[in-house]
Amino acid sequence: MAKVLMKGNEAIAEAAIRAGCRAFYGYPITPQNEIPNYMALHLPERGGVYLQAESEVSAINMVYGAAGCGVRVMTSSSSPGISLKAEGISYIAAAELPCVIVNVMRCGPGLGGIHPSQGDYFQAVKGGGHGDYRLIVLAPGSVQEMADLTFEAFDLADKWRNPVMVLADGLLGQMMEPVEFIDREPQMVPKPWATTGAEGRKPNIINTLDIVPESLEKRNYALAEKYARIADEETRWQEYKIEDADLIIAAYGTSARAARSAVDMAREKGMRVGLIRPISLWPFPSAPFAEAADGTRQFLVVEMSMGQLIEDVRLAVNGRGVVHFINRLGGMVPTPPEIYSKIEAILQGGEVQ
Amino acid sequence: MRVFERPESLTEKQMHYCPGCTHGIIHRLTAEAIDQLGIREKTIGVASVGCSVFAYDYFNCDMQQAAHGRAPAVATGIKRVLPDRVVFTYQGDGDLASIGTAEIVHAAARGENITVIFVNNAIYGMTSGQMAPTTLLGQKTTTTPRGRTVHDNGYPIRMSELLATLDGAAYIERVSTHDPKHVMQAGKAIKKAFTMQLEGRGFALVEVLSTCSVNWGLSPQEALEWMRDNMVPYYPLGVFKDVTREEEQA
Numbered sequence: 001m002a003k004v005l006m007k008g009n010e011a012i013a014e015a016a017i018r019a020g021c022r023a024f025y026g027y028p029i030t031p032q033n034e035i036p037n038y039m040a041l042h043l044p045e046r047g048g049v050y051l052q053a054e055s056e057v058s059a060i061n062m063v064y065g066a067a068g069c070g071v072r073v074m075t076s077s078s079s080p081g082i083s084l085k086a087e088g089i090s091y092i093a094a095a096e097l098p099c100v101i102v103n104v105m106r107c108g109p110g111l112g113g114i115h116p117s118q119g120d121y122f123q124a125v126k127g128g129g130h131g132d133y134r135l136i137v138l139a140p141g142s143v144q145e146m147a148d149l150t151f152e153a154f155d156l157a158d159k160w161r162n163p164v165m166v167l168a169d170g171l172l173g174q175m176m177e178p179v180e181f182i183d184r185e186p187q188m189v190p191k192p193w194a195t196t197g198a199e200g201r202k203p204n205i206i207n208t209l210d211i212v213p214e215s216l217e218k219r220n221y222a223l224a225e226k227y228a229r230i231a232d233e234e235t236r237w238q239e240y241k242i243e244d245a246d247l248i249i250a251a252y253g254t255s256a257r258a259a260r261s262a263v264d265m266a267r268e269k270g271m272r273v274g275l276i277r278p279i280s281l282w283p284f285p286s287a288p289f290a291e292a293a294d295g296t297r298q299f300l301v302v303e304m305s306m307g308q309l310i311e312d313v314r315l316a317v318n319g320r321g322v323v324h325f326i327n328r329l330g331g332m333v334p335t336p337p338e339i340y341s342k343i344e345a346i347l348q349g350g351e352v353q
Numbered sequence: 354m355r356v357f358e359r360p361e362s363l364t365e366k367q368m369h370y371c372p373g374c375t376h377g378i379i380h381r382l383t384a385e386a387i388d389q390l391g392i393r394e395k396t397i398g399v400a401s402v403g404c405s406v407f408a409y410d411y412f413n414c415d416m417q418q419a420a421h422g423r424a425p426a427v428a429t430g431i432k433r434v435l436p437d438r439v440v441f442t443y444q445g446d447g448d449l450a451s452i453g454t455a456e457i458v459h460a461a462a463r464g465e466n467i468t469v470i471f472v473n474n475a476i477y478g479m480t481s482g483q484m485a486p487t488t489l490l491g492q493k494t495t496t497t498p499r500g501r502t503v504h505d506n507g508y509p510i511r512m513s514e515l516l517a518t519l520d521g522a523a524y525i526e527r528v529s530t531h532d533p534k535h536v537m538q539a540g541k542a543i544k545k546a547f548t549m550q551l552e553g554r555g556f557a558l559v560e561v562l563s564t565c566s567v568n569w570g571l572s573p574q575e576a577l578e579w580m581r582d583n584m585v586p587y588y589p590l591g592v593f594k595d596v597t598r599e600e601e602q603a
Contacts, residue, residue: 023434049433053426054459061423061456065399065430068417073430091420195415195431197395197438205409206417 003178008146008168009034011179012102013042015147016074019154020186021100022048023073025062027055027081030114031170032104035076056081060088060101067097068206070194072154072186076102078170079120080111082128089163090129094208096223098157100150101135102166104173107304107331115331116170116254121308124167125282132220134227136164136234137281139252143177149279155187160230167281169304171254171333230283237285241267242274247347248292249275250313251302255334259302262339271347278309289316298346300324302334324351360384362393364413373566373573375530376404376472380411382536383443383470386544387414390551396439397431399424401453403445404478412443422453425460428467439550441468447477450486450512457516457558464521464555468546471512474563475584482568486510489587494568509587513560517593523555525594529562531581535590554596562588 006014013035016024024043026036036052043050049066053059059075066073077085082103092099103124107117120128124137136156138149146168153164195204210216241263242248251259256277266273276292278285289299299321301310306329314323326342328334345351359365362384370376387393393414400408402421409416419427424442432440449457449471460467476494477483483496487509491500501509517525524546528539539561546557562584566576592598 023430025430051429051433054455057423058426058429058456058459061420061426062430062433064419064423065417065427066434067430068427069397069431069434071434073434087420088423195397195417196435197397198413198415199394203413203415205415207409209406209418 003180005176006143006179007034007174007176008143009104009173010038011143011147012076012150012166012168013038015150015181016100016154017043017046017048018181019151020072020188021074021154022071023066024048024050025053025059025066025073025075027053027059027077029078029081031106031173032076032078032102034173035102035104056084057088060085060092063099064088064092064095064097067092067099068095068195070191070196072158074100074102076104078104078106079108079117082120082123086123086129089135090131090133091208092163093133093135094131095206096161097163097206098161099163100153100157100166101163102150102168105167105169107329113331114170116304116333117329117331118169118253118255118304118308120167121281121303121305124165125284125312133223134162134230134282136160136162136230137167138164139167139279139281140172141253141256141277143172143175143179146172147179147181151182151186156234158187158189160226162226162230167253169254234280235283235285235287236279237288238277238279239288240275240277242276242292244272245274245297246272247298247300247343249273249300249302249339250278250289250309251275252278252281252309255302255304258334258336259339261336262343265336265340266343271343273343284312284316286312286316289313290318293317293320295320298322298324300326300342300346302339303327304329304333360388362387362413364411366410368411369407370404371567373564373576374404375563378530378536379470379472379539379561379563380408382540382543383441384412385540386547389544390547392439392547392551395437396441397435399428399431399440399442401442401444401448403448405443405445405472406479408443422448422451423456424448425453425456425465425467425469429460429463429465432465432467436466439468439547441470441547443470444472445478446471446473446475446485446487450510457512458519461516461519461556461558462521464523466550466553466555468550469556469558470543471558471560472563473512473560473588474565475509476565476568478565478568482565489583511588513558513593516558521556522558522594523596524549524557526592527560527562527588527590529580529585529590530564531562531577531585560588
């Protein structure tokens with residue numbers, strides 16, 4: 001199939017339709033508007049339902065309803081809107097309903113701004129809503145990955161009966177790159193639990209309430225056991241020039257693009273630098289960091305947030321290496337030269353944390 | 354000979370409702386309507402949060418349990434992907450008229466082809482008797498211990514009248530459960546609200562006035578009388594919107 005030039009947001013929408021998404025419930029918010037716009041134009045003519053909800057709160061609860069019927073369903077929003085969806089996401093995780101939630105992050109806190117940020121890392125990977133639950137969180141680093149990971153998100157959601165979040169940012173959403181869509185059928189699974197009308201069978205119930213502590217505790221442990229299996233099977237990351245590296249950068253999404261260029265700049269100057277790019281933010285790829293942290297290496301976390309990714313990197317490194325930090329905030333994107341300067345300061349200037 | 358029996362659309366589970374509460378009657382009327390229309394196997398109900406939170410255990414059809422106030426959004430999500438199924442919500446006044454105001458107004462405005470059973474007992478029963486958006490002026494609750502005042506709490510909301518102003522609403526009726534005659538009328542209204550959906554006419558809601566004898570501090574009999582004497586005057590019974598009548602008149 002030929003490559004087409006698309007915006008990241010449009011690539012997400014097109015990939016979702018190809019993955020069998022048959023319902024989209026959304027609410028406008030910048031910088032993700034190309035997703036609902038694309039869905040409104042294309043989804044109905046390709047056999048799906050597009051509906052603009054009255055709020056993000058309603059949209060996520062429409063997702064709950066449709067997911068409970070066994071239909072592949074998606075919603076998208078940006079940071080403040082994801083906060084509004086948080087209650088519904090907790091319910092969806094608790095009811096073990098498969099769906100895809102896209103967050104094209106903008107800068108915060110509060111209304112913040114409309115420019116790119118990675119400030120919702122904690123919200124995505126540590127909870128966001130109430131109670132003990134996990135989302136599978138996938139972080140694309142290019143328009144191609146916006147498409148690929150969205151397509152795979154639907155399969156993962158069905159496979160694990162779990163909501164999957166595609167965590168992008170305003171830069172990835174707005175930029176245009178060539179993209180080639182996955183040329184395979186989505187992996188559809190039977191959903192005998194879905195509420196489709198109890199014709200010739202006992203009623204199915206989609207529910208998250210359980211007021212008997214002994215019973216709810218079991219339910220919590222069952223979820224935890226599922227999350228452990230997901231961690232075993234679905235952890236993803238990409239390594240770049242880390243074999244001989246004295247300094248390993250950790251960065252995802254837009255930050256990783258700048259970090260990779262900085263690695264090349266440093267290599268040209270003879271500095272041994274590499275990059276580990278987490279692709280699944282939950283489950284977090286702790287293993288490559290733990291393995292690399294042999295006491296001889298240093299680490300540098302690059303993020304567009306005020307020290308969020310660095311917490312998971314530190315946990316993985318577990319004290320066996322200094323972890324440095326560089327970031328930009330408020331919609332500013334780190335540039336390769338400024339990351340390179342940091343690398344130089346660490347490796348040649350003897351900068352300590 | 355006709356024997357009084359449990360509707361097929363109710364399970365055998367014993368209900369948790371307090372003595373004197375009319376939720377059980379309203380569940381039964383809803384189940385009877387589903388039975389009479391022969392739609393149990395294609396009906397998906399949406400339970401809400403409040404006293405009727407366990408409705409999924411009582412209705413013998415596919416059920417989803419929604420977050421507080423969001424039942425109309427959940428029902429919309431279901432109905433849009435399964436338009437040939439019958440979808441209903443069962444919501445109380447705190448759920449529908451307070452936290453879920455946006456969801457119910459917009460479901461009605463869209464003419465969402467669903468049926469809503471709205472149980473109004475003028476109080477939050479499940480959480481121990483707090484003021485509801487439909488609590489009457491002067492009514493004592495645990496959060497209006499000296500009685501609801503306009504100064505502090507504003508006015509009770511008449512949801513049926515409000516929703517009837519929306520073009521998307523096809524059928525809106527308020528009924529009561531304070532005596533057998535009115536219970537019979539409530540049953541007819543609920544059946545009609547399902548019929549409207551089967552005919553694809555759009556949003557249908559029946560507001561059913563209901564008791565909460567425990568939190569009102571009254572005996573079951575006194576509660577029925579209080580409802581008749583206090584709620585019915587403020588929440589007048591009747592049909593506020595019926596597109597089939599409008600068609601007949603046109």
